[in-house]
Amino acid sequence: MPDFSQGDDAVAVNALRSAVMRLSRRLKHQRVDESLSPTEMSVLGTLARCGRATPGELARKEHVQPPSMTRIVALLESKGLVRLEPHPDDRRQKVVTQTEQAEAMLEESRRKRNVFLASLAEGLDEDEWAKLRAAAPVLEKLAHV
Amino acid sequence: MPDFSQGDDAVAVNALRSAVMRLSRRLKHQRVDESLSPTEMSVLGTLARCGRATPGELARKEHVQPPSMTRIVALLESKGLVRLEPHPDDRRQKVVTQTEQAEAMLEESRRKRNVFLASLAEGLDEDEWAKLRAAAPVLEKLAHV
DNA sequence: TATTGTTATACTCTATAACTATA
DNA sequence: TATAGTTATAGAGTATAACAATA
Numbered sequence: 094m095p096d097f098s099q100g101d102d103a104v105a106v107n108a109l110r111s112a113v114m115r116l117s118r119r120l121k122h123q124r125v126d127e128s129l130s131p132t133e134m135s136v137l138g139t140l141a142r143c144g145r146a147t148p149g150e151l152a153r154k155e156h157v158q159p160p161s162m163t164r165i166v167a168l169l170e171s172k173g174l175v176r177l178e179p180h181p182d183d184r185r186q187k188v189v190t191q192t193e194q195a196e197a198m199l200e201e202s203r204r205k206r207n208v209f210l211a212s213l214a215e216g217l218d219e220d221e222w223a224k225l226r227a228a229a230p231v232l233e234k235l236a237h238v
Numbered sequence: 239m240p241d242f243s244q245g246d247d248a249v250a251v252n253a254l255r256s257a258v259m260r261l262s263r264r265l266k267h268q269r270v271d272e273s274l275s276p277t278e279m280s281v282l283g284t285l286a287r288c289g290r291a292t293p294g295e296l297a298r299k300e301h302v303q304p305p306s307m308t309r310i311v312a313l314l315e316s317k318g319l320v321r322l323e324p325h326p327d328d329r330r331q332k333v334v335t336q337t338e339q340a341e342a343m344l345e346e347s348r349r350k351r352n353v354f355l356a357s358l359a360e361g362l363d364e365d366e367w368a369k370l371r372a373a374a375p376v377l378e379k380l381a382h383v
Numbered sequence: 384t385a386t387t388g389t390t391a392t393a394c395t396c397t398a399t400a401a402c403t404a405t406a
Numbered sequence: 407t408a409t410a411g412t413t414a415t416a417g418a419g420t421a422t423a424a425c426a427a428t429a
Binding site for chain 3: 275277302303305306309310328329330331
């Protein structure tokens with residue numbers, strides 16, 4: 094394991110944190126769907142990967158508190174983007190799944206997003222994109238619960 | 239320039255955006271100073287790099303609107319973390335600089351931050367960290383104004 | 384008694400609009 | 407007339423606390 098207390102690792106780690114925070118603010122302004130907040134979009138993305146999850150699991154994955162996830166899921170349901178079903182084994186819990194409409198919206202959003210990313214790409218060369226591609230899975234790992 | 243409309247680039251780009259948003263939420267909860275918001279910390283970091291800046295420049299760099307930066311700078315000044323001086327050439331503008339107290343706080347914050355990052359590091363191998371180090375400057379480039 | 388999810392409420396952060404002062 | 411910064415106000419998003427239902 095690397096040593097973060099000094100040297101290049103510490104410098105990189107500071108740069109990383111700063112860049113992630115600033116880039117997240119920038120991306121926030123580039124919503125593909127103005128009616129959905131970043132967390133709401135992220136929940137749909139998580140469901141697309143996981144298939145199904147309980148509200149509690151989603152809250153843990155998205156790093157929000159359960160009441161916040163209640164509100165988010167209710168909003169997504171009212172827009173027809175997720176379905177809420179009773180849990181088969183535990184009547185306290187619920188199961189959240191995405192609808193076909195959500196899947197179509199995610200596909201459309203990817204296309205729109207690329208317009209913005211293409212504008213960001215000006216100034217990046219192939220080598221820099223290769224570094225981003227390589228780091229993406231590692232960032233996902235860090236973002237995990 | 240890469241092609242984002244399909245294939246591996248599009249997949250990586252989606253993973254990247256999702257990971258940045260989720261990681262930023264996670265980092266938000268790991269504030270080194272509970273009394274400062276992420277943007278306020280980021281402003282101090284920017285000042286540490288740039289030396290000095292006007293409120294307008296800071297607003298552009300941090301991707302917030304000028305009134306928000308007014309509030310942030312006023313709060314930082316009230317805590318003795320920045321100084322506000324008149325602009326030498328233009329009496330409309332002001333110049334913001336960090337104090338010695340801010341510098342000491344940033345140094346302390348780096349140490350505390352590393353405790354959290356070390357816990358995240360469990361599960362990452364040297365190769366994964368190398369990828370993060372390589373990608374950090376590219377992410378900073380994307381975060382730029 | 385512990386856990387899942389909800390309701391009610393308050394707070395933090397940021398934005399927009401309107402204003403002041405200077406260029 | 408345009409620009410830098412401020413003031414006042416409103417809105418989005420999240421949290422905490424208290425509660426209901428189930429384990």
